[in-house]
Amino acid sequence: MKVSGRSMEPSLYDGDLVIVNLDDTRLQDGQVFAANYDGELVIKRLKREVGSWFLASDSLDKVRFPDKRCSDGCGLIGRVVYKQSEHI
Numbered sequence: 311m312k313v314s315g316r317s318m319e320p321s322l323y324d325g326d327l328v329i330v331n332l333d334d335t336r337l338q339d340g341q342v343f344a345a346n347y348d349g350e351l352v353i354k355r356l357k358r359e360v361g362s363w364f365l366a367s368d369s370l371d372k373v374r375f376p377d378k379r380c381s382d383g384c385g386l387i388g389r390v391v392y393k394q395s396e397h398i
Contacts, residue, residue, distance in 0.1 A: 311327070311328055311329060311344065312325065312326070313325065313326040313327070313328060313353060314329075315374070316376040317354075317367035317368070317369050317374075318342075318353060318354070318355075318367055318368045318369065319368065319369055320344070320374055321355075321368040321382075322342075322353065322369065322393060322395070323395060323396075323397050324370070325361065325396070326393055326394065326395040326396075327375075327393065327394040328353065328390045328392065328393045328394075329386060329390070329391055329392040330343075330344045330388040330389065330390055330391070331351065331388050331390075331391045332387065332388040332389070333388070334388055334389040335386040335387070335388060336357075337356060337358075337363060337375050337386075338356060339353070339356060339357055339358045340355065340356070340357065340367075341356055341364075341389055341390075342354070342355050342356075342390040343355075343356050343365075343384060343386050343387070343388065343389050343390065344379040344386075344387040344388055344390065345365055345380070345386050345387055346385040346387060347365060347378055347380075350386075351387075352365065352378075353390060354366055354367060354378070355367070356367055357377070362379060362380075362381040363374070363381075363384075364378060364379055364380055365377065365378045365380050365384060366378075368377070372398055374383050379380070385390070
């Protein structure tokens with residue numbers, strides 16, 4: 311799938327291509343997943359804090375890209391296992 315947006319920079323850039331393993335939806339702290347968040351397809355890093363799971367952007371701008379609690383409105387689609395990028 312093609313990455314859209316800047317929320318995962320500097321790990322993933324707008325236009326990068328990623329491969330998602332649809333068989334891997336096990337919660338894993340620190341791994342990047344494609345997820346359905348309230349009906350929106352997002353690519354975020356999964357993190358665990360104080361017993362709760364969150365979908366987090368890699369961008370340091372947490373005002374524009376705040377962490378999202380991963381609860382009933384969050385369905386993991388699969389883990390990102392490969393990226394192709396023009397950014398070195």
